[in-house]
Amino acid sequence: MQNRAAIRKEALRLRSLFEKKGAQPVETDILQPAAALLDLYGEDIRARAFVTVDSQKGELMLRPDFTVPVAQMHMEHGAESACYTYAGEVFRRQNECRDRPIEYFQVGIELFHIGNPAYADARVFSSIYSMLGNLRLKPAIGDIGILMSAVEGLSTINRRKRALMRHIWRPGRFRTLLDRYSGRMPVPNSRAELLASKDPMSNAGQVIGLRTASEITERIEALREDAATKPLPEHVIELLDEILEVGGKPEASLKRLREIELDMPVIVPAVDGLEKRLEAIENCGIDLNALVFEASYGRTQMEYYDGFVFGFYSERHSEMPPVASGGRYDALTRRLGRGRMVPAVGGVIRPGLTLELEREG
Numbered sequence: 400m401q402n403r404a405a406i407r408k409e410a411l412r413l414r415s416l417f418e419k420k421g422a423q424p425v426e427t428d429i430l431q432p433a434a435a436l437l438d439l440y441g442e443d444i445r446a447r448a449f450v451t452v453d454s455q456k457g458e459l460m461l462r463p464d465f466t467v468p469v470a471q472m473h474m475e476h477g478a479e480s481a482c483y484t485y486a487g488e489v490f491r492r493q494n495e496c497r498d499r500p501i502e503y504f505q506v507g508i509e510l511f512h513i514g515n516p517a518y519a520d521a522r523v524f525s526s527i528y529s530m531l532g533n534l535r536l537k538p539a540i541g542d543i544g545i546l547m548s549a550v551e552g553l554s555t556i557n558r559r560k561r562a563l564m565r566h567i568w569r570p571g572r573f574r575t576l577l578d579r580y581s582g583r584m585p586v587p588n589s590r591a592e593l594l595a596s597k598d599p600m601s602n603a604g605q606v607i608g609l610r611t612a613s614e615i616t617e618r619i620e621a622l623r624e625d626a627a628t629k630p631l632p633e634h635v636i637e638l639l640d641e642i643l644e645v646g647g648k649p650e651a652s653l654k655r656l657r658e659i660e661l662d663m664p665v666i667v668p669a670v671d672g673l674e675k676r677l678e679a680i681e682n683c684g685i686d687l688n689a690l691v692f693e694a695s696y697g698r699t700q701m702e703y704y705d706g707f708v709f710g711f712y713s714e715r716h717s718e719m720p721p722v723a724s725g726g727r728y729d730a731l732t733r734r735l736g737r738g739r740m741v742p743a744v745g746g747v748i749r750p751g752l753t754l755e756l757e758r759e760g
Contacts, residue, residue, distance in 0.1 A: 402754075406504050409750035410486040413506040413530060417484035420526050422508050425483045427468040433458035436467060439734065440702060447492050449501075461490035466703070466728065466745055467735075469509045473743075474736040483509045486750075499720065500751075507725075507747035511732070516672065516742055520707045520727060521679035523744050527711070527723050528685055530748065534756045536711040536722055538689065540649065541696025542676075543567065543726070544706040545656065545669040546642055552665025553635065555580065556628050568702045570695075577639065582630035638663050645694040649677050652692040669706075676707060703731045707744065713756060722756070723748040 418424060434457070436444050449461040462468070465485050473481060486506045493499045508526060512519040528538060550563045559580055566572040578584040638659060645655050656670045681687055697708035706727035713719045725746025733740035 405754060406751045409754050410504045410506045413748055413750055413753070414484050414486040416530055417506070417508045417526065420508075422482045422484035422510075425469060425472070425485050426487070427462065427465060427472070427485065429462050429488070430459045431462050431468055432456065433460045435471065435735075436460055436463070439467065439731070449490050449492065462488070463491055464489055465505060465507050465747070466509060467731070469745075470728070470732055470743060471735050473509075473511055474732055474739070474741065479511065479741055480513050481511045485509075504750050505747045506750055507745060509743060509745035511741045511743045513742065515679075516706070516727070516744075517675035517679040519742065519744050520676050521683050523725060523746050524680060524707075524709055525683035525685060527709075527725070527746050527748060528683075531711055531723060531753070534711075534722065534753060535714070536756075537691065537714050538709065538711050539691045539693055539696055540707070540709045541693045542669065542673050542706060543697055543704050543708055544672065545666055545694060546639075547705060548666050548669040549639055549642055549663060552663070553631065555631060559628065568698055570698050573698075577631070577636055580628075580631045581633065581636045583636075634662075642666070643695045646692060649687045649690055649692040652694070653677065656694070672706070697726060703728045705730045709746070713752075715759075719752060720749070722752045 414424060430451075430453075433450060436448065437458075444460075444463070448463045451459050451461075453459055465487070469483055469485065473483070484507065487504065488502055489505050490502050493501055508523055510519050510523050524540070546567060547564065550560055550567070553560055553563075559576075563573060563576055563580075566576060575584070641659050642656070642663075645652050645659075653670070653674055656666070656673070660666050660670055677687060680690075696710070697704055704726035706729065708724075708726035710721040710724040712721055723746060725744070727742075727744040729740055729742050732743050
């Protein structure tokens with residue numbers, strides 16, 4: 400059984416280190432309005448969060464993380480550059496890993512910085528790197544923005560690009576969409592018959608369920624538009640696959656991405672950003688050879704990140720979740736700021752895991 404008092408003490412110690420690096424301590428409510436989280440994540444968040452209902456405030460969720468409420472606070476007050484730190488409990492359902500705790504402490508830093516994104520990324524990453532230096536962890540870095548820029552630059556209808564962007568964080572669904580859009584996966588006969596019908600609703604009978612007849616018709620028209628769109632060329636799918644397969648030492652990975660960009664110029668700005676970030680990290684005194692780069696890193700658990708992502712793992716305990724993780728989330732601030740965006744990057748440490756590793760020596 401974890402010693403909660405010891406974990407709380409460790410959390411406050413780590414937060415004080417962030418404060419010494421210039422971060423301002425902040426607090427957020429444990430009960431968060433569900434509407435904002437549902438708007439950001441969709442209904443999927445219900446499978447991972449604990450939801451309750453208040454007669455006056457409506458649906459509430461036990462705080463699943465700190466990033467969203469801290470970013471919301473920052474955007475509501477109209478601030479631009481700022482740096483915050485926090486420490487407290489978060490609550491997550493563990494439907495797949497039932498041995499993992501549903502309630503645990505997080506300590507974090509959120510940096511809102513107008514100007515040099517590479518500097519901001521390196522500042523957050525190096526701060527956490529230095530705080531975990533004695534735990535013999537494996538640091539992994541990635542860049543979701545490279546894949547996102549490749550998808551945004553596809554020569555296809557916007558509806559397809561929006562669907563791919565929405566499922567970048569769901570590798571299985573993303574692959575299924577690529578197979579369908581490239582023609583690798585044939586259209587099911589039932590769907591083909593439906594799309595071929597002049598009036599699919601003529602013999603539908605009584606409409607039941609939550610969707611209206613107009614919504615169903617709109618969906619059918621969307622499927623027809625998709626069916627009439629030319630398949631994505633095979634060489635484009637192969638380039639996307641090559642991006643996802645890039646991994647290894649950061650400098651070698653950068654070289655490989657430079658080769659890929661010759662055939663996919665739309666990723667050049669994102670790869671330029673990666674190069675500047677690696678230089679900034681190295682300028683912080685971190686040996687790049689100590690890091691591992693994975694172009695696909697963060698695609699299963701980092702839904703609001705849209706650029707730099709990172710994590711620190713225990714090589715001795717492969718079953719252990721990341722001891723620390725984080726990344727850039729510019730698009731999140733745009734949504735919370737209703738169109739006004741402030742570049743932001745952050746990261747969290749789990750003090751319960753740092754204590755466990757320290758006890759092992």
